């Protein structure tokens with residue numbers, strides 16, 4: 001489907017020039033959000049809200065780490081009441097950070113909290129509805145009757161917020177849409193948007209505008225589409241441009257959580273969307289703050305980047321996933337090939353058998369064979385290094401063109417050719433040639449040549465600070481010109497720490513992959529982490545964008561005051577036993593109130609249902625209730641086995 005640029009302006013200011021979307025300024029205590037304010041950083045406490053002192057100490061740690069708003073769960077009236085004690089204690093210690101009460105299912109707790117704290121967060125999926133996973137047939141009249149019922153339940157909170165100057169976030173979660181929304185719109189970005197708009201229209205009717213919106217999902221693709229659609233719908237309906245709170249829910253921990261969050265949040269920030277961010281990791285909340293700051297900091301000086309050519313016709317649909325159609329060149333592109341990973345070993349002094357261990361290939365001396373792991377890269381870029389041993393049968397080697405001329409008799413060796421030499425007509429491989437290009441190289445002479453060359457694959461790179469948009473521009477040109485050459489997305493990084501590399505690469509390339517652009521990744525790095533880290537980062541980005549699945553996916557909640565077990569420790573225990581189950585999604589949720597809804601499309605669920613008790617799910621169905629914690633991981637494994645998804649560890653090693 002083609003989109004005119006006018007239609008696109010409804011989701012961002014510009015596809016080629018970085019600028020933040022102009023939003024309404026919302027007052028939240030002394031820290032306003034939106035308008036010309038910087039991108040605000042926030043997080044959520046994990047201690048029990050009834051533990052006043054513990055909550056105060058944790059909030060202080062979070063604020064000291066750079067948190068500008070702190071959210072605290074208020075599952076019932078008593079926790080909402082205790083927010084007053086926490087707030088008082090913080091003020092006594094000199095901390096005036098705005099507090100946000102997190103509400104699910106309990107309007108009476110919301111109405112009390114709105115009198116105490118600076119902001120309340122409600123989930124439109126469960127504020128006025130109990131979820132029963134039922135499909136209901138609605139007529140126009142019965143749907144309207146439901147909306148009237150919601151209005152009655154919601155009006156008191158709006159009036160209290162207006163009276164007390166309290167802000168509100170209407171925060172949709174993909175995993176906890178109401179049965180009403182699911183029945184009419186399905187489990188879709190449109191359903192997520194409509195879920196928030198139903199509540200927002202009531203607020204606007206009441207002339208209450210102190211509102212922030214969010215559209216979270218554990219799937220970055222869904223999350224990105226929902227935020228874009230939300231902006232477009234706000235414009236279309238003439239609603240105000242409310243600030244956006246960005247987040248990927250249940251992102252997990254470690255590198256997975258960081259990369260998944262960056263793909264979702266970073267993709268939107270690149271297009272100027274987002275006024276506050278929360279990175280939700282299954283780690284201590286203060287650990288989330290530096291990650292969020294790192295993501296936001298990249299945009300402080302983005303305005304004024306090297307200009308990118310304007311786009312007249314935009315051929316990409318930003319609200320649904322469609323992979324760009326490319327021709328297949330060897331094992332790259334086409335309709336079936338997964339995106340390929342090229343790992344850069346050109347900076348090594350010498351390439352040995354051991355060099356390949358870090359990039360997913362393990363050589364067994366007694367068996368005299370290569371063991372290929374799920375994160376074995378497809379190609380290695382060697383620059384000018386030759387190898388003097390037999391490489392694994394699935395691996396290809398890339399050389400600078402001049403060196404390739406000396407190696408071209410060997411199996412699976414291919415040249416990387418600068419575009420100027422390619423156009424000059426230097427000697428090529430009869431099978432596969434990587435042509436290094438930048439967006440500025442895309443002229444007619446090159447396009448004509450590429451259309452005829454069935455051996456070419458582009459290695460597209462840019463040094464533009466607004467890299468995602470610059471590379472997107474290159475894809476737009478290829479699509480508009482009807483050129484189906486496969487493209488490997490290339491990025492070059494120097495002098496970053498490992499975490500920065502994960503965040504930057506996931507943002508710069510994830511934003512393309514979620515729109516179906518790119519037939520592979522090539523991260524070239526200098527002093528920016530080990531070979532293993534760089535290789536794993538590429539695979540993790542592909543996993544997070546759901547374009548290539550190479551491992552088990554954990555959808556684990558960040559924990560909060562409702563959590564019934566140690567999430568970090570439990571996630572680690574489950575990971576040890578199940579990390580070889582490629583493609584399986586396991587939800588690990590701290591409480592049964594929100595967990596089952598929020599684990600979205602997990603295949604199996606491990607959910608805290610009481611102190612020392614776990615309930616296990618197969619999809620959305622409860623299959624074992626109240627299992628003692630000590631037995632629960634074994635029971636989870638049994639469940640996976642019963643459903644035929646278990647593989648013994650030895651058989652995948």
Ligand code: SF4
Pocket residue numbers: 557558559560561562563564589590591592593594595598
């Ligand atoms: S699922 Fe986790 S983060 Fe969400 S409310 Fe329950 S314990 Fe808190």
